[in-house]
Amino acid sequence: MGLSAGFEARAAALQVLSDVLRRRKPLDAALESTHALDPRDAGFARAIASETLRRLGQLEDLIRHFVPKPPARNRAGPVPEILLAGACELVFLDVPPHAAVDGANCLAKADQKAVHFKPLINAVLRRISREGKDVIAAQDAAALNVPDWLFSRWIDAYGEETARAIAEAHHGVPPLDLVAKGPVTVEGAAPLFGSVWRLKDPMRVDTLPGFAEGDWWVQDAAATLPAHLLGDVKGVRVIDLCAAPGGKTAELAAAGALVTAVEREPARMDQLRANLERLHLSAECVVDDAREWRPQEPAPFVLLDAPCTATGTIRRHPELPWIKSASDVTMQSQLAGELLDAAAEMTAPGGTLVFATCSLEREEGSEQIEAFLARNPDFSRAPLTDADVFGHSEFVDAAGDLRTLPCHLKDQGGMDGFYAARLKRA
Numbered sequence: 001m002g003l004s005a006g007f008e009a010r011a012a013a014l015q016v017l018s019d020v021l022r023r024r025k026p027l028d029a030a031l032e033s034t035h036a037l038d039p040r041d042a043g044f045a046r047a048i049a050s051e052t053l054r055r056l057g058q059l060e061d062l063i064r065h066f067v068p069k070p071p072a073r074n075r076a077g078p079v080p081e082i083l084l085a086g087a088c089e090l091v092f093l094d095v096p097p098h099a100a101v102d103g104a105n106c107l108a109k110a111d112q113k114a115v116h117f118k119p120l121i122n123a124v125l126r127r128i129s130r131e132g133k134d135v136i137a138a139q140d141a142a143a144l145n146v147p148d149w150l151f152s153r154w155i156d157a158y159g160e161e162t163a164r165a166i167a168e169a170h171h172g173v174p175p176l177d178l179v180a181k182g183p184v185t186v187e188g189a190a191p192l193f194g195s196v197w198r199l200k201d202p203m204r205v206d207t208l209p210g211f212a213e214g215d216w217w218v219q220d221a222a223a224t225l226p227a228h229l230l231g232d233v234k235g236v237r238v239i240d241l242c243a244a245p246g247g248k249t250a251e252l253a254a255a256g257a258l259v260t261a262v263e264r265e266p267a268r269m270d271q272l273r274a275n276l277e278r279l280h281l282s283a284e285c286v287v288d289d290a291r292e293w294r295p296q297e298p299a300p301f302v303l304l305d306a307p308c309t310a311t312g313t314i315r316r317h318p319e320l321p322w323i324k325s326a327s328d329v330t331m332q333s334q335l336a337g338e339l340l341d342a343a344a345e346m347t348a349p350g351g352t353l354v355f356a357t358c359s360l361e362r363e364e365g366s367e368q369i370e371a372f373l374a375r376n377p378d379f380s381r382a383p384l385t386d387a388d389v390f391g392h393s394e395f396v397d398a399a400g401d402l403r404t405l406p407c408h409l410k411d412q413g414g415m416d417g418f419y420a421a422r423l424k425r426a
């Protein structure tokens with residue numbers, strides 16, 4: 001490898017990191033800028049950016065260890081990102097030291113603001129290449145890689161041991177879960193539960209056998225459970241609220257339900273339609289605000305997959321802890337309450353309403369349900385049984401609701417954190 005090998009990948013990773021950390025752009029959106037690179041460079045850029053975000057707290061602590069007074073962010077251009085990404089390459093990605101350090105030096109040389117800091121970058125990364133792994137080994141990784149506001153919430157909600165297990169589950173690269181449309185075998189993957197097949201190593205899905213045929217779709221194992229809680233939906237109407245990109249719509253349609261999918265964002269609904277088309281499944285698609293829209297008649301089954309802070313999906317979205325804040329939890333909770341009241345009005349007497357969210361925060365999950373039941377006496381909880389969760393009783397909390405955690409199924413690669421409650425209308 002010459003000195004400039006990997007330059008494009010590293011420059012792209014830097015751009016992604018600054019888009020996420022300075023402009024709070026979601027990682028997937030920021031990574032779109034890497035699509036023009038050749039696949040090897042794009043893969044390297046993605047690995048640097050994702051791993052830096054997964055280990056951000058540890059990397060910041062590591063850099064502070066060697067540079068107690070880092071240059072001011074507004075004066076140093078991309079220097080903070082160059083140091084973070086370079087340190088990540090050295091201690092977590094096992095890039096050979098000369099390549100990681102030279103790569104960082106080239107990035108500094110190419111930027112007017114960063115070039116003055118090249119000697120500092122060079123010296124710090126050389127020290128990290130020699131002593132960095134010892135510093136990392138002595139760190140409290142779980143506590144460092146979750147911002148305090150979020151970690152303290154998890155300790156309150158789940159206790160310290162579980163909060164740590166959750167944080168540690170975010171350190172690995174998550175497996176890829178595929179949901180089979182019917183009784184097909186997904187080549188190269190292992191069955192997990194229900195219709196879920198798991199591939200240990202993530203890869204480009206559109207190159208896998210069965211993609212073009214529409215045999216399966218990508219959905220985390222935990223995300224398949226809420227729709228399953230509705231029970232047998234064959235031939236009956238199901239209203240699927242907040243439906244895009246349509247993982248749960250596909251599940252319901254594949255189970256034979258007559259689905260009405262409601263989604264507020266037109267572009268996301270287009271994505272849902274395209275997903276259903278590839279899968280040869282169909283649903284009635286309504287682009288509207290679920291708080292305003294009402295069906296002609298209430299339905300026997302309603303699924304509400306409420307928008308939330310998505311803290312249960314940090315394994316797949318490692319930027320979330322760094323771009324969300326406690327005020328997002330408050331905002332999303334209020335919206336979830338309004339959506340729940342609307343969903344209740346759409347549920348027929350004797351019908352079932354499942355409320356789900358991919359958040360670990362109680363305000364967006366169990367506290368919503370307690371408040372909803374207090375203001376809606378004609379609804380009551382229908383607690384889950386082991387059969388509802390394929391025998392995994394650890395997925396059911398004391399109230400009988402679904403509560404999966406990223407540290408569940410640890411030996412098989414974990415799962416997203418999902419909450420769901422099943423409610424019956426009198």
Ligand SMILES: C[S@@+](CC[C@H](N)C(=O)[O-])C[C@H]1O[C@@H](n2cnc3c(N)ncnc32)[C@H](O)[C@@H]1O
Pocket residue numbers: 241242243244245246247248249262263264265268288289290291305306307308
């Ligand atoms: C958690 S995602 C849904 C995931 C989807 N159910 C699935 O399984 O693929 C939440 C969705 O709710 C949509 N949304 C947010 N507020 C909404 C509202 N008031 N009415 C309808 N959809 C809404 C968002 O645009 C987003 O697509």
